[in-house]
Amino acid sequence: MTQDIKLADYLFTRLRQLGVDSMFGVPGDYNLRLLDFVGPAGLHWVGNCNELNAAYAADGYGRIKGLSALITTYGVGELSALNGIAGAYAENTPVVHIVGTPPRPLQSSRAFMHHTFSDGDYRRFANMSIHITAAQARLEDATTAPERIDHVLRQALIHSRPVYLEVPDDMPDVLVSAANLKTEIRIPEPPSSTLEPQVLARILERLYSAKRPFILVDGESTALGIVEQLDSLIKATNWPTWTTVYGKGLVDEQLPNAYGLYAAAFGDKPAQEYFAEADLVLSFGPHNSDTNTYFYTTVPKTAVAITFSGSTVQIDNDTYRDLSAHKILSTLLNDLDTTRLVNAPAPPKQETTLSDIQDTDALAQTNFYRLVNPLFREGDIILTETGTAAHGAAFFGAVTWLSIGFMLPATLGTALAQRELNKDTASKAQTVLFIGDGSLQMTAQEISVMIREKLNIVIFIINNDGYTIERVIHGRKQVYNDVPFWRHAQALNYFGADEEHAKQNTFTARTCGELREVLDNGKIRNGEGVRLVEVFMDREDVQGALLYLLNKQLAQEKEEAEAK
Amino acid sequence: MTQDIKLADYLFTRLRQLGVDSMFGVPGDYNLRLLDFVGPAGLHWVGNCNELNAAYAADGYGRIKGLSALITTYGVGELSALNGIAGAYAENTPVVHIVGTPPRPLQSSRAFMHHTFSDGDYRRFANMSIHITAAQARLEDATTAPERIDHVLRQALIHSRPVYLEVPDDMPDVLVSAANLKTEIRIPEPPSSTLEPQVLARILERLYSAKRPFILVDGESTALGIVEQLDSLIKATNWPTWTTVYGKGLVDEQLPNAYGLYAAAFGDKPAQEYFAEADLVLSFGPHNSDTNTYFYTTVPKTAVAITFSGSTVQIDNDTYRDLSAHKILSTLLNDLDTTRLVNAPAPPKQETTLSDIQDTDALAQTNFYRLVNPLFREGDIILTETGTAAHGAAFFGAVTWLSIGFMLPATLGTALAQRELNKDTASKAQTVLFIGDGSLQMTAQEISVMIREKLNIVIFIINNDGYTIERVIHGRKQVYNDVPFWRHAQALNYFGADEEHAKQNTFTARTCGELREVLDNGKIRNGEGVRLVEVFMDREDVQGALLYLLNKQLAQEKEEAEAK
Known part of the structure; x- marks a missing residue:
């Protein structure tokens, strides 16, 4: 026998299952009934001063906890949050943007309500959010609501990007099936690829032949789910490792072979020289915007790079698609014979000194x-x-x-x-x-x-x-x-x-x-x-x-x- | 001989011609070159604390001066302003949203720049603004730029709504033709309609036969350009006149027949009774949202109403289209024989009294x-x-x-x-x-x-x-x-x-x-x-x-x- 549950409880139970313990947002007349369920679901309500701030706060929270959520109201609330949602999209934070919308009867009758353009069109604002979210759902009936909720949450996790969820004001206490709640939402296992053995062999060959290897960890490694594996790899190889701006924090900086930020001509000279002469750059989760790459100068040359990006692995000029970086690294870490790796010629580390600073110096x-x-x-x-x-x-x-x-x-x-x-x-x-x-x-x-x-x-x-x-x-x-x-x-x-x-x-x-x-x-x-x-x-x-x-x-x- | 002029000078000259003397906005790296032209054009630069505030400020300015403008930067800037732009759309303020976008070479090469999603797509944010503006233009070459600027400005005036204008960062000092500047931008004269005589006759007939007339002035009268004519009509008829929330300020409240806000059951009783028994309601520029009409209770019954809305006039159940309210009122004011009008049975005015207020009363x-x-x-x-x-x-x-x-x-x-x-x-x-x-x-x-x-x-x-x-x-x-x-x-x-x-x-x-x-x-x-x-x-x-x-x-x- 399947138990039924109120829609808002279903949604918030799902969020709790995924580690969301606080809810950001601002009250508005189309979300108040939904907000009634926040506290009772065990979610801590953080009322922000405005919706942009709520979206920014949710982004920060999501970067630490892996998922976050905010609630805004239709039109006037949600539109103020868009810049924050777009930022979460650009930098891979899974944020669930929940919007309380006018009750279904008002929407179907195309009533001229406040927070609209008084033209009966209730789809404008949802259409705007399509451009800056990985998935969208409109909860308009009890039968489809649980599936739709699960779908957008799964998409948020898979893409590590924000999603958009409309909850009409008359929906929060509608009963829906609780059946799905028994199964937690997970990122699906990627299918196996026939290319794997070939790709692995090529990578290992390059690893064993490298004389001046360089490991570069970038921020999209988080979304690839390979941060722990990278830690093992960095320790196993003992090869010099840098991060990008976006990758900062993903590598244990206490490791002897961790060099911190690679900033090409804007960083220290030994690192730059080492990079220039590297015969292998293992590049993980690259995010090649101008600002993250010092005007593209930290992007390795194709000829020396092995790049793990999304579901592709690029080796030299060959791009292999539909691969899981996580699976490949699993096998790699298992198969790797570290005795065959070069003892990399590590560049000297730059020491931070305070001795040149006088108390009377102006701050700079x-x-x-x-x-x-x-x-x-x-x-x-x-x-x-x-x-x-x-x-x-x-x-x-x-x-x-x-x-x-x-x-x-x-x-x-x-x-x-x-x-x-x-x-x-x-x-x-x-x-x-x-x-x-x-x-x-x-x-x-x-x-x-x-x-x-x-x-x-x-x-x-x-x-x-x-x-x-x-x-x-x-x-x-x-x-x-x-x-x-x-x-x-x-x-x-x-x-x-x-x-x-x-x-x-x-x-x-x-x-x-x-x-x-x-x-x-x-x-x-x-x-x-x-x-x-x-x-x-x-x-x-x-x-x-x-x-x-x-x-x-x-x-x-x-x-x-x-x-x- | 046609003189050439820098594009930014062209744009700002146009704005000055239309009465814009201050420019709102926030600097950002894709609009700085455009901002260089603001001061020299005689525009007062108002740097706001953030873009939403800039859009709100521009809306307020535009309501007083008839047109306003703000400058934001691509993505991060413009998206924060969207809620303010949408508000200007909902409430009929012509605001020119000028967005400084990445230089054309970066856009055409689909470079992975900051303030983008690093996917080479430069159209997302412009596409979002389509939903909340009356017209959009992208200034991408010198030949078409003046026409495009003129087009969006004219649309802003015609519709009394915001418009969206993209200025790539390498365009402000490109030379364009100054030829158009000699002709000021105006709202075009509406064409004549063969329906006019018939509509006028019906209106006059209703005016002369009315026993309990009621004039109701709403906020879209501003966009219809009939506010001055209404003043004449209210004086000529001496009929009791009310405004809606949105119409407040459009009627001279010092007039003996001006009754202020009509709020149906939420206002004073005599007005409500007079409205209920009215046999003619002249309704100008109605804006029938729930909030502006006290849940639709201030909307007159079709049988007694003559309604001027956009380019339509509705009399009883007949809707006449493609008419100019301004033209009709011109002829009407000219033809009107005020001796044939009823001396309307004016309801008593509510007096504001302070005598019941004690100094020790808590404020409420x-x-x-x-x-x-x-x-x-x-x-x-x-x-x-x-x-x-x-x-x-x-x-x-x-x-x-x-x-x-x-x-x-x-x-x-x-x-x-x-x-x-x-x-x-x-x-x-x-x-x-x-x-x-x-x-x-x-x-x-x-x-x-x-x-x-x-x-x-x-x-x-x-x-x-x-x-x-x-x-x-x-x-x-x-x-x-x-x-x-x-x-x-x-x-x-x-x-x-x-x-x-x-x-x-x-x-x-x-x-x-x-x-x-x-x-x-x-x-x-x-x-x-x-x-x-x-x-x-x-x-x-x-x-x-x-x-x-x-x-x-x-x-x-x-x-x-x-x-x-």
Whole structure:
């Protein structure tokens, strides 16, 4: 006998089964009946200040927990979330965007309701989301609803991308079959391919003959489900290993053969030389946007590369399709005879030194991240916003979507996910955000939700007086790269922290000495709640690729001046 | 001989010709070259804190000045603005959404760039905007660009709706023909219709035979271009005239026959009785959403109505198409023999009284708007946010889109438009916003732009501890209708006002007496810059249609309790 269950309970049970314990979103009159089921399902409701922030927070949460969800309302709510959903698509986070829509009778009668264009067309907004989600479903009857829910959730997991789910306001308590709930939703096993033995043989041959091997781990490895296998491979080969910006965090940086970020001409010279002479580059989960590849300069030459990307493996000029990277790596790790591998000629590691930094030095990108680095402990999550922050350090940063304002709500999401994961441990892990003053203004109100949720977060606001990243790209001195003046030191109190906490947990620093003092403060090292450090840097203080852009602009200015 | 002009100069010249003097938006790496032309074109650049706020501000500006524009960047920028653009579509504001897109070479080579999905598809986001704009154009070559610009601008004016314009980053300084600039863009004269004489005759016949006539002015009258004609008609007939929520502000309320808002059962009884017995309702520019019509109860019966809507006129059951309301009203006003019109039996006017209000009374919707009303002077613009504020007063409020958070940036836009219109007068007109604490949190950062722009704005924050409008619709005591706690009284200083100004221009009130004192303060009556008044009301303090919803919910709760 099959038991029946209310539709909203079915949906939320499914989400709980997949590890979703918090629900983001904003109430609206077409989703209130659905929201009634959130708490009773054991989901923690996180009411965000607006829907874009909710989507960003869900993205952050999903990156840590493997799946996330948010609820918005039809039209006015969902449209505000689209940029966040698109970002999750661009950077492979499975986010379930649940939209409460007008009740079915109103939709079928094409009633002229608010939150519509008063033209009876109820499909516009769903049609917009098709462009930025991997699957969509409209729950319009009890019979098909469970299948449709399962379908979109499975697609979210398979593609590691957002999906879109419409729940009409009269559907949450409609009864549906609970039968499917007994079987958990899983990513289906990929079918076997007749190409496997041939591909494996070619890979092994290349591994055994390599003299200067280079392992490059990129961010789409997560969606391929091969991160643990890569750890085994990196240990088994002991070959020098780098990550891309997007791959940062996927490789254990404590390993002797882990070299951190590969940044081609914008990184250190020995690594660049080693890469140039490599006769084998094992490239995993590449994500070849301009920004993730330093203008494509970290993409290996076809002749030396073996590339695992989606369901293809590329060796030299041959592309083999319909293969599972996970299956191939399983067999490979099993078959690999490590005694036949070259003892790779490892390049020297770059040491980070602090000895050149004087206490009286003004804070700058070149000293700031080195000073802050010792603050981080195992288990901490470090987020760097698009802009100069992302280019100074690279821990968990935006990669390709690069929507400024993303990281602050994303920090809320990751901190919440971190707390949930650590809830049975004594971990004092914290979440640390680095964000510029321009980016902060986009989504600053979400600080109030961090405070309400009592999350342990340290926010470093890099106040460089405007959109420095835009200044160095173009319009160095243009007013359009200015931002309004804010008194950041008042943020905690304004956004709801009590006066005492705000006073003791707000800091500013302009010099290296001042920063050192702040970092030594127990409130920063082992404090609780939201803490805020405003650090001041020059308007044009940049390094790496951004410095290159700035110099290009300065040269052009000079040229134009001389032409006059 | 035809002169050539840079494309960006062409576009901005066109906007200036149409009365656009300020440009909203946010810089991004694909629009910086376009932004270089904003200032030199004589456009005032208003850098908003984020793109949604920019779109909302442009909507507010466009409602006052008849056209507005914002610039965002490809993907990450434009998608954040979509909800604001959709709102402009729903409520008929012509907003030009200009998007800076990647340079043409990158688009044609399908390069994997940041702000894309790294799949070479550059059309996704433009395709999304098709659903919420009246016309779209992509400026991809110099020959067609001027025509395409003119086309979308003309469509914006004709439909009074937003349009979408893509400017690749390598196009702003491409030369285009300036020939068209000599001819200003106008809404084309509608063609004549053979139906006109017949329709006119029927209308006149009905006017002369009417015994209980009722004039109802709705918001789409603006797009029909008949607002001035309506003023003449209302004066000529001297017939009792009401507006809808959306029509508020289109009728001179000082006229003896102007009755203000018609709200059916939620308004005053004499008006409702007069409407019920009316034998002729002249309905202009109806916008029949549930929210603008008090659940359709203000829509006149077909048998008594003559309705001017778009290019149709409906008389009884006959719909006449392809007619110009403007042309018909022209002839009508010319032909009308007012001596043949009934001296309409006007219902008594409701007088607003303050005598029942005690200084010790707690502030509530029922007393607050009556107390505030005398503050307003001619020329002031009053904005009421969706939520309880919109239901307490109705001056310039959201009508159908009802996206909470809209009104704060919209206030920025209207205040700027107001200043531009008054720049050669001695007007001390100000802009006044009423907004709830929940709505405020959506877009609060835009207060900093109001401050930077030195606009004369009074903000009343109605702090009723959460989303009261949602509470009364559903979930009266649910946590999802709570919002984080903020210290609103600190807003001005945090968002950049100097300490002295913030101190002298921030007020709070809990009782009617306290509010009276605040309203008497010279800073509120004749002050400058941004002023902020936080007023406290009960969590469930509502009136009118919302009170009806609240009572429905309370009755249901009682029923459920009894059933247990």
